[in-house]
Amino acid sequence: MRRSTTEASSHTPVSRLGLSREYILEEALKLLDRDGLDAFSMRRLGNEMGIGTMTLYGYFPNRDALLDGIIDASASKLVTTKASGSWKERLRELMLSLRRALTQHPAIAELRRSRPLISPGALEVTETAMRILRQAGFSKAEAARTYRVLYIFAFGFAGYGPGARSEETETLEALSGLPADTYPVLADCAGEAAASMADETVFELGLDYLLDGLEKAVTGSRRDAA
Amino acid sequence: MRRSTTEASSHTPVSRLGLSREYILEEALKLLDRDGLDAFSMRRLGNEMGIGTMTLYGYFPNRDALLDGIIDASASKLVTTKASGSWKERLRELMLSLRRALTQHPAIAELRRSRPLISPGALEVTETAMRILRQAGFSKAEAARTYRVLYIFAFGFAGYGPGARSEETETLEALSGLPADTYPVLADCAGEAAASMADETVFELGLDYLLDGLEKAVTGSRRDAA
DNA sequence: ACCTGAACACCGTTCAAGT
DNA sequence: ACCTGAACACCGTTCAAGT
Numbered sequence: 217m218r219r220s221t222t223e224a225s226s227h228t229p230v231s232r233l234g235l236s237r238e239y240i241l242e243e244a245l246k247l248l249d250r251d252g253l254d255a256f257s258m259r260r261l262g263n264e265m266g267i268g269t270m271t272l273y274g275y276f277p278n279r280d281a282l283l284d285g286i287i288d289a290s291a292s293k294l295v296t297t298k299a300s301g302s303w304k305e306r307l308r309e310l311m312l313s314l315r316r317a318l319t320q321h322p323a324i325a326e327l328r329r330s331r332p333l334i335s336p337g338a339l340e341v342t343e344t345a346m347r348i349l350r351q352a353g354f355s356k357a358e359a360a361r362t363y364r365v366l367y368i369f370a371f372g373f374a375g376y377g378p379g380a381r382s383e384e385t386e387t388l389e390a391l392s393g394l395p396a397d398t399y400p401v402l403a404d405c406a407g408e409a410a411a412s413m414a415d416e417t418v419f420e421l422g423l424d425y426l427l428d429g430l431e432k433a434v435t436g437s438r439r440d441a442a
Numbered sequence: 443m444r445r446s447t448t449e450a451s452s453h454t455p456v457s458r459l460g461l462s463r464e465y466i467l468e469e470a471l472k473l474l475d476r477d478g479l480d481a482f483s484m485r486r487l488g489n490e491m492g493i494g495t496m497t498l499y500g501y502f503p504n505r506d507a508l509l510d511g512i513i514d515a516s517a518s519k520l521v522t523t524k525a526s527g528s529w530k531e532r533l534r535e536l537m538l539s540l541r542r543a544l545t546q547h548p549a550i551a552e553l554r555r556s557r558p559l560i561s562p563g564a565l566e567v568t569e570t571a572m573r574i575l576r577q578a579g580f581s582k583a584e585a586a587r588t589y590r591v592l593y594i595f596a597f598g599f600a601g602y603g604p605g606a607r608s609e610e611t612e613t614l615e616a617l618s619g620l621p622a623d624t625y626p627v628l629a630d631c632a633g634e635a636a637a638s639m640a641d642e643t644v645f646e647l648g649l650d651y652l653l654d655g656l657e658k659a660v661t662g663s664r665r666d667a668a
Numbered sequence: 669a670c671c672t673g674a675a676c677a678c679c680g681t682t683c684a685a686g687t
Numbered sequence: 688a689c690c691t692g693a694a695c696a697c698c699g700t701t702c703a704a705g706t
Contacts, residue, residue, distance in 0.1 A: 372598015422591035425655030
């Protein structure tokens, strides 16, 4: 996408140590996906890459800028979807694709919290979703609000859903040990509750509830208009 | 709830500095709600309370235990709901109540990420929701999976929804500045998109989509059975 | 131009000591 | 029993210096 400066073969400037913004971002994302945001530090990234910590500051003004860079660089290549079918089917496919991407790079969802979009690279999914919704006849405001719902569910699932940290057996133990007099229902459903917390398919369940509810709202308003 | 040890008037042990687990947790939650999780530290909490940092370690083994304590202590008093009406109405009311609680204490949602339930105090909402769903005729597994969807949406909204950090004008600026050739739809909807990101009512929109989709699934399966 | 160590103001936590 | 300072191993970042 970006034009090269002076070198011919590579499309991004590379220093004498072989460093570039892109390369640093790749290594940072690897470290992040491996050990999580809590364990990430500039010093550790430097160590891992075999360079001095302060070298990083030659490429990014500070830690936050580096993290923003990761979102911008990775989000754009995450989701690819070839649209076909009804708006509902296309939207479903897009959200499943987003879910897959967030599964592959759990760090993205972690970073995205409290870090609003802004960066152009991170908006391709939004653009695609908005296009589908607008083509389906939603008003600008309806489309924007509806996408917010889907977006929050997808990122919420990544942030609060399975795979986060809880080990299923540990959760089951804790739930099984609940006092049955204060938590009668939950104690009765301990196994199912623990299983649901590790269940990836809950995403599709929720997504389909959302899309069905959305479809109902659309046909409802059409009936009102008629 | 806990029985007093030796003192009569107070139901929780108080040290010579007037300290107790409960009091420390209250102060910690205040600090957390005010300045956010990133700015929270044991040293700062000690300073704010006018006590030595290490005094805190007499009440909690470490920082994580203190944060777990906040969830446990606060979650139980957060949500009160008097159930009436259909399961759909009661569930709706419960989730709106949870949303209100998370708005009041944004720190809770921040803490809950990567911190699975386990603590008994944090499970009252879960128990209530599961009771409603079970009474409505859902199987144990269906009820558990459905509550997961609602839970993730509510916490996802708190974690990724409005109020997080983005200033609306700043977001609007960023969206307006998008290149219209790569983001035609989004550029066209910049105002609506920015507004939707600050819009609290998007929670109810999504909640109703979920509940409508859920209702449709229920009536659908009944029709299958008949 | 690119890279870096020393230094500063922060962390959480251990440990030994104060009352 | 309750409280605490010093010390250790970490942070992010500034600044001045190296090539």
